Amino acid sequence: MSKILVTGGAGFIGSAVIKLYQELGHEIFVIDNLSFGNRDFIDVDDAHFFKEDILDGEKITSIITDMKPDSIVHLAAIHFIPYCNKHPYESSNININGTINILNAAKEAKVKQVLFASTAAVYPIYDEAVSEMNDTGPMDIYGLSKLTGEHLCNEFHLESGIPTIICRFFNAFGPNETNPHLIPEIQDQVNGGKRTINLGNLTPKRDFIHTSDMATAVNTLQEKVKEGIHVFNLGRGIEYSVTDIVDAFERELGEKITIEVDQARVRKTERMHLLADVSKLKSLGWEPKIGIDEGIKTLLK
Ligand SMILES: NC(=O)c1ccc[n+]([C@@H]2O[C@H](COP(=O)([O-])OP(=O)(O)OC[C@H]3O[C@@H](n4cnc5c(N)ncnc54)[C@H](O)[C@@H]3O)[C@@H](O)[C@H]2O)c1
Numbered sequence: 001m002s003k004i005l006v007t008g009g010a011g012f013i014g015s016a017v018i019k020l021y022q023e024l025g026h027e028i029f030v031i032d033n034l035s036f037g038n039r040d041f042i043d044v045d046d047a048h049f050f051k052e053d054i055l056d057g058e059k060i061t062s063i064i065t066d067m068k069p070d071s072i073v074h075l076a077a078i079h080f081i082p083y084c085n086k087h088p089y090e091s092s093n094i095n096i097n098g099t100i101n102i103l104n105a106a107k108e109a110k111v112k113q114v115l116f117a118s119t120a121a122v123y124p125i126y127d128e129a130v131s132e133m134n135d136t137g138p139m140d141i142y143g144l145s146k147l148t149g150e151h152l153c154n155e156f157h158l159e160s161g162i163p164t165i166i167c168r169f170f171n172a173f174g175p176n177e178t179n180p181h182l183i184p185e186i187q188d189q190v191n192g193g194k195r196t197i198n199l200g201n202l203t204p205k206r207d208f209i210h211t212s213d214m215a216t217a218v219n220t221l222q223e224k225v226k227e228g229i230h231v232f233n234l235g236r237g238i239e240y241s242v243t244d245i246v247d248a249f250e251r252e253l254g255e256k257i258t259i260e261v262d263q264a265r266v267r268k269t270e271r272m273h274l275l276a277d278v279s280k281l282k283s284l285g286w287e288p289k290i291g292i293d294e295g296i297k298t299l300l301k
Pocket residue numbers: 007008009010011012013014031032033034035036037038052053054055074075076077078079094098117118119120168169170171172173177178179
């Protein structure tokens with residue numbers, strides 16, 4: 001059993017990671033200010049839950065040095081891209097200065113490992129699967145803030161020698177979604193009884209991975225990476241268009257869904273592809289288990 005601190009643990013991905021880690025018998029601590037997360041997503045008692053802002057460096061260091069976790073999974077961030085674009089100062093402040101505070105505290109507390117949640121948004125546009133060897137080139141403030149987080153992790157590892165994992169998450173789907181991404185948007189409209197749904201661009205493709213598969217991947221990385229600093233893509237390695245996703249809803253619902261394009265939702269600039277090459281992660285023995293149909297089935301009422 002390990003003592004693991006999950007920052008942002010009350011969020012979408014954090015709640016899936018915590019569920020798995022509790023099943024595996026780890027002692028879980030959470031720091032989350034609940035700005036986007038939900039206390040009810042996780043079964044963590046008050047002695048293990050710290051409703052704190054990662055921007056409060058002194059408090060965070062004091063909590064983490066008292067807690068003495070073996071490792072930290074640093075997920076706390078602002079990540080919904082439209083929100084980041086509207087609030088560039090707030091989101092980059094949390095994603096950069098908040099990360100500095102977590103890394104400083106990790107150093108003080110002499111943890112044995114840190115895993116940092118980065119993103120596919122650190123990559124520029126590629127029309128084929130993107131590997132960790134591809135050049136980065138973020139296209140928005142969110143990707144830029146996360147790439148800065150990666151650089152901070154590099155500096156942290158060089159100074160402390162603490163094993164560090166940079167995990168570039170692709171598009172998550174599953175229960176406990178906290179932001180109005182594509183799949184929860186379709187889910188809400190369909191569960192609300194609509195069979196004609198309003199969406200934006202239909203052709204962009206994304207690599208959707210279920211949060212329970214993300215959790216097993218995070219666990220594999222934590223178990224297998226015990227030295228150095230390493231970057232891993234975390235996706236499913238399959239890309240789906242918006243219409244592919246609606247087709248999956250139709251199959252699981254057994255009813256026809258008609259799409260109406262809502263011009264107000266159409267983004268002016270859009271990546272047409274975002275697909276992960278996950279061979280590096282798979283070389284550690286990890287395999288995703290939940291397909292798009294199986295995952296969507298659980299989202300229907
Ligand atoms: N969901 C995705 O598809 C996706 C894709 C790529 C990367 N990521 C990254 O994975 C991580 C988790 O994402 P998620 O989808 O679970 O998002 P989320 O918003 O559900 O979770 C983030 C959590 O961090 C907390 N938080 C935000 N600001 C905080 C602060 N200042 N102090 C303390 N807690 C704070 C929120 O309350 C929330 O519970 C993030 O770092 C995100 O950038 C997510």
